Amino acid sequence: MxxxxxxxxxxxxxxxxxxxxxxxNDAYAFEQVDCQVRQFAKLRGITASQARKMVADYRQKFAEEHGGSKISLGNTLLAFGVPIEQSVEWRRKLLEPSDFxxxxxxxxxxxxxxxxxxxxxxxxxxxxxxxxxxxxxxxxxxxxxxxxxxxxxxxxxxxxxxxxxxxxxxxxxxxxxxxxxxxxxxxxxxxxxxxxxxxxxxxxxxxxxxxxxxx
CATH class of the missing domain: 3.40.50.1000 (HAD superfamily/HAD-like)
Known part of the structure; x- marks a missing residue:
């Protein structure tokens, strides 16, 4: 509510x-995150599944250490060494809301x-x-x-x-x-x-x- x-x-x-x-729209909400996680996986030379786990584990640990507070994907990727400018470029290139x-x-x-x-x-x-x-x-x-x-x-x-x-x-x-x-x-x-x-x-x-x- x-x-x-x-x-x-x-x-x-x-x-x-x-x-x-x-x-x-759950499908678009997922894709907004996952398209960037897949790019991060390519950058690191790991599988998409491994990258998803890294992101999920980091967000869980952050919440545990900050009284349950959430962290944005941009700040999560930043913690892994991905500049905000790179996140911006990925989102500009990959997000197509009209598909969803x-x-x-x-x-x-x-x-x-x-x-x-x-x-x-x-x-x-x-x-x-x-x-x-x-x-x-x-x-x-x-x-x-x-x-x-x-x-x-x-x-x-x-x-x-x-x-x-x-x-x-x-x-x-x-x-x-x-x-x-x-x-x-x-x-x-x-x-x-x-x-x-x-x-x-x-x-x-x-x-x-x-x-x-x-x-």
Whole structure:
């Protein structure tokens, strides 16, 4: 279920995560990770299965050592010596959201409502190019004139820089903004620390109900 941590009293802008927030598609969610893991395997000269295990083991160990907190794939690969710039290049080249996603009319209707009342911006751990293609595939690109992507700050959420860049673009104070995403540790924890509101959603079905909770 949707978990509301805080909704700003004077809400002016909503900062959306994209993947597994504005759409729900397990196959595409898996491929976004696995296409990079396969590239990492080629780089290391190991099998895809071995690379998957390395990534899974590292993420599990990270969670155990950080009170259950999750780590992004970009930061996981960075720990294995893969620069963020390389992650960006792989994602730009390999991700084809239209192979998995289609126009979501219910989401479009919800975005129309939200767009009448608030500024909207997307902050994602994917580069801007595939992120824009994702928004186009689901039919809501026009509602997001700006995207803060992995290649904007070359920092992967939960780094503070992408959120600070979003505030700069929005020209709004943190306390007047709401962060919406599917992962507390990655999408919501830092915005709350900055003074924003925060909502964790379990997929796009709960996005359809967002205006009922913020208006």
């Amino acid at each position: 949707m978990k509301i941590y805080k909704i700003p009293q004077n809400l002016k802008a909503i900062i959306f995560d994209i993947d597994s927030t504005l759409y729900t 996603l289609s126009v979501d009319k219910k989401l479009i209707d919800e975005m129309k409502i939200l767009n009448q009342h608030f500024k909207l911006i997307a902050v994602t751990n994917n580069p801007v190019f595939p992120a824009r293609k994702t928004l186009q595939a689901i039919g809501i690109s026009d509602f997001f004139p700006k995207i803060v992507g992995l290649d904007t700050c070359f920092k992967s959420k939960p780094a503070v820089e992408p959120f600070m860049e979003a505030l700069k673009i929005l020209c709004e104070k943190a306390e007047d903004c709401l962060a919406v995403g599917d992962r507390y540790d990655i999408d919501i924890a830092v915005p709350l620390e900055l003074g924003m509101g925060g909502i964790v959603l379990n997929g796009v079905e709960e996005v359809y109900q967002l205006s009922q909770n913020v208006l």
